[in-house]
Amino acid sequence: NAGVIQTPRHKVTGKGQEATLWCEPISGHSAVFWYRQTIVQGLEFLTYFRNQAPIDDSGMPKERFSAQMPNQSHSTLKIQSTQPQDSAVYLCASSLPWGSSYEQYFGPGTRLTVL
Amino acid sequence: QQQVRQSPQSLTVWEGGTTVLTCSYEDSTFNYFPWYQQFPGEGPALLISILSVSDKKEDGRFTTFFNKREKKLSLHIIDSQPGDSATYFCAAESSNTNKVVFGTGTRLQVLP
Numbered sequence: 348n349a350g351v352i353q354t355p356r357h358k359v360t361g362k363g364q365e366a367t368l369w370c371e372p373i374s375g376h377s378a379v380f381w382y383r384q385t386i387v388q389g390l391e392f393l394t395y396f397r398n399q400a401p402i403d404d405s406g407m408p409k410e411r412f413s414a415q416m417p418n419q420s421h422s423t424l425k426i427q428s429t430q431p432q433d434s435a436v437y438l439c440a441s442s443l444p445w446g447s448s449y450e451q452y453f454g455p456g457t458r459l460t461v462l
Numbered sequence: 463q464q465q466v467r468q469s470p471q472s473l474t475v476w477e478g479g480t481t482v483l484t485c486s487y488e489d490s491t492f493n494y495f496p497w498y499q500q501f502p503g504e505g506p507a508l509l510i511s512i513l514s515v516s517d518k519k520e521d522g523r524f525t526t527f528f529n530k531r532e533k534k535l536s537l538h539i540i541d542s543q544p545g546d547s548a549t550y551f552c553a554a555e556s557s558n559t560n561k562v563v564f565g566t567g568t569r570l571q572v573l574p
Contacts, residue, residue: 351505378560389564389567390564392562392564395560395561397560402560403559403561405561438505438506440505450496450508450511451496452507452508453498453505453507454505455503455504455505456504
């Protein structure tokens with residue numbers, strides 16, 4: 348089992364460019380979560396999908412950020428017109444629900460740097 | 463609003479000593495409390511977790527305690543090792559939303 352795969356591991360964009368981050372969840376896991384991690388804000392929830400359906404996007408900035416899960420094997424997080432404040436490590440996690448709770452398994456993250 | 467408070471922010475212990483990390487929360491719908499360990503350059507990894515129906519869970523050198531009345535939890539690491547040096551996050555999941563809220567993390571350094 349390769350674990351959660353995130354690509355690319357590092358991405359550098361210029362201000363105003365678009366960035367697309369990819370996540371491949373663990374095979375058989377039904378939920379995918381996206382988080383953003385910075386020194387100042389810590390680990391922030393962005394959005395999550397269950398069985399490919401968007402369930403909660405309350406943490407997503409309303410403009411410029413969007414997430415999709417077109418099939419059970421991958422999810423994408425797209426940031427349009429990137430800004431320096433978007434620089435962070437973006438983490439994806441997947442889980443196989445047990446009972447009413449989830450154990451989340453994280454990928455290594457994508458470090459986004461916006462110049 | 464910080465829903466899960468974690469302390470201390472950083473901690474240094476000697477090899478062989480006991481490490482104690484604490485967290486508190488306010489939301490009474492939280493019912494699942496995982497602890498994550500994160501090394502530089504890696505994503506958080508689930509270390510140990512506890513449900514609100516329990517007050518203690520042990521896994522090797524790691525034990526988590528839960529006090530529902532006081533809304534507090536703690537992580538104890540006995541015989542701390544230099545390899546335990548990492549950032550530790552407590553977290554809480556609500557039975558209503560299935561969304562996990564993370565504490566601010568504790569950076570642990572274990573000196574040989």
